Amino acid sequence: MIVDQDSDSHESIARFLAEGFLRITDVLPDEHFDDLRTRIDDGEAPAGAPLERILDSRKVATLLDSLLGPDRELVRVSSHTTLPGEGGQPLHVDGVRDLRGPRFDVQLLIFPQLTTQDMGGTRIVPRSHLRLVDNSCIGRYQHLTGELRAAGPTGTIYLVHSRLWHSGLRNDATTTRRMLRVRLRGRRQAACWNVSEETLGAVPLFTRGRWEDSTSSREADYELIKLIRFLTGHSEYDHQREYGLRYG
Numbered sequence: 001m002i003v004d005q006d007s008d009s010h011e012s013i014a015r016f017l018a019e020g021f022l023r024i025t026d027v028l029p030d031e032h033f034d035d036l037r038t039r040i041d042d043g044e045a046p047a048g049a050p051l052e053r054i055l056d057s058r059k060v061a062t063l064l065d066s067l068l069g070p071d072r073e074l075v076r077v078s079s080h081t082t083l084p085g086e087g088g089q090p091l092h093v094d095g096v097r098d099l100r101g102p103r104f105d106v107q108l109l110i111f112p113q114l115t116t117q118d119m120g121g122t123r124i125v126p127r128s129h130l131r132l133v134d135n136s137c138i139g140r141y142q143h144l145t146g147e148l149r150a151a152g153p154t155g156t157i158y159l160v161h162s163r164l165w166h167s168g169l170r171n172d173a174t175t176t177r178r179m180l181r182v183r184l185r186g187r188r189q190a191a192c193w194n195v196s197e198e199t200l201g202a203v204p205l206f207t208r209g210r211w212e213d214s215t216s217s218r219e220a221d222y223e224l225i226k227l228i229r230f231l232t233g234h235s236e237y238d239h240q241r242e243y244g245l246r247y248g
């Protein structure tokens with residue numbers, strides 16, 4: 001399904017590409033997520049109807065159409081339950097080293113209950129998706145300036161780029177925390193973001209990550225240009241900046 005895109009969704013896609021994630025709320029009523037939470041607790045495979053309704057909701061589908069294209073496949077669904085006092089993963093990227101160039105998958109982190117910061121949430125590092133690393137070699141970093149905790153009210157969903165650095169955190173609260181992670185892939189992803197070069201020029205895309213030094217920032221900007229060209233099909237997009245980064 002492709003639905004009309006408004007400027008709001010263009011800004012959202014730009015933010016996703018620039019930061020590596022997007023937070024959305026108010027996708028469906030809270031009761032829907034209660035059902036999902038019960039299924040997680042019952043150990044049922046939480047794919048199926050409750051997940052499909054989320055993926056088909058207008059808000060999520062509109063964003064996924066521009067990030068993956070309308071032809072998508074479900075790669076993996078996993079549930080993550082952290083009991084009080086448990087949890088705490090090293091920073092990592094899911095899967096093996098991803099050598100697909102600018103192609104990427106989108107992971108949805110779905111929080112089916114109110115998830116407060118002290119329940120852990122998921123630590124994410126903005127703009128880290130632009131720096132290719134092996135799965136666990138970043139586990140030595142305890143804290144990075146600018147890192148965030150993904151959390152929020154019932155039904156909060158984070159769309160994250162599949163190469164974003166992240167980790168589940170320790171649950172310091174007295175309530176069990178649950179999260180459903182869903183990985184999606186576009187079968188024909190190239191040029192699926194239907195945006196004009198003029199609109200692209202007006203949305204903010206290039207910001208320096210707080211944890212980046214000048215070299216990693218330059219490399220990340222260069223990767224971002226390649227990513228935007230791939231997703232929009234505008235093969236000459238921002239060649240002045242590209243030349244500055246390559247030869248300046």
Ligand SMILES: O=C(O)CCC(=O)C(=O)O
Nearest residue numbers: 080121122167168169179
């Ligand atoms: O529990 C979380 O928030 C993240 C889990 C995760 O990243 C993993 O198990 O690979």
